[in-house]
Amino acid sequence: MKKISTLLLVIAVLLGACSQAAPEGSSVPESGAAASVLTVKGGDLEKTYSVEDLQALEAAQAEFKGVTYTGVQLSSLLRDAGFDPAQIQAVKAVASDGFTANYEPELANKADTIVAYATVDGGLTAEDGAFRMVLPGQEGRLNVRQLVEIQVIQ
């Protein structure tokens, strides 16, 4: 009995440790200025964008799960922030809850990989946040919602 109790305690502690991990994407919509600012950084370069800043860049559209999103090509955004998309090793998208997704340079530079700030029918939902990643045809966990930061690994 004592052995079983110890075993259950160890399992509970381990499962508890596992459950501390952030879930996929972001389930808690974050409001306020921090959530509506997107930071693009890597090495010595860092630049922040508001929705208006992204709207000023060339618009692109991409579809994911039947929704057509409007945004900016990730490669265009990286170029605007001062990065050379041909020189990157990987790109990391960070959500407001700490969830991350890493992209290969080929995936980051695809024409339909966009940072969305709206849908064709209007604004993004509260679940999506102010910005979200849209990668058509890719698995759900790569389509990060509540996007707050893009890290460039060179």
Place this chain on the structure above:
Amino acid sequence: MKFNTRELVTMAVFGSLWGVVEIGLGSLFHVLDIPMSGTLMAAIGLSIALTGRIFLPRKGSTFFTGVIASILKLFSIGSVVIAPMIGILSEALIAELVLTLFRRPTRPAVLAAGGMGVLYTLLHPFITNPILYGRGIFVIWLDLLDRGARLFGLDSGVWLPIVLGLAGVHLILGILAGWIAWGVGSALRTRFAGSHLMMQNSYKQ
């Protein structure tokens, strides 16, 4: 390596159990997006396979149990099955190799087999992702560090503590699986040996 009908049936029972758990619980974990679900499934699956090995201490039986479980995984509806199938086969193969090294399925052998089998899940994406999804090793490495960083509340830049921590958690879960298998397997063997003797006695009377 030749098994008789009774041994094949025993392995099929444990393999089916592993397979059913993979289909049911594995799919549930996937839908609920449980962190480290692959690792947890490996620990649960190996505890079943190792219980089978203690019950049937024949060389090759753990791998055979894994083969049956991976075939059953084919029947998972609406989820990707190739990578988990490779995972089940690899975990069973590693556990089998460790048990073979120890010759007899003693308690340390079963704990080591569980530990190494679950530890493999840490390396699994590095093997399957480039082949199945064309992902690069560097991005898989970043994913691993991010996962560990979230789990331990560390910065993903400190790779050594993260890797050691993840390896430790995997090993502990695997050893735990071996520990459960040893307890359940030993109890099962004792109970079935007892019932077998009772049957023999009743025939004599």
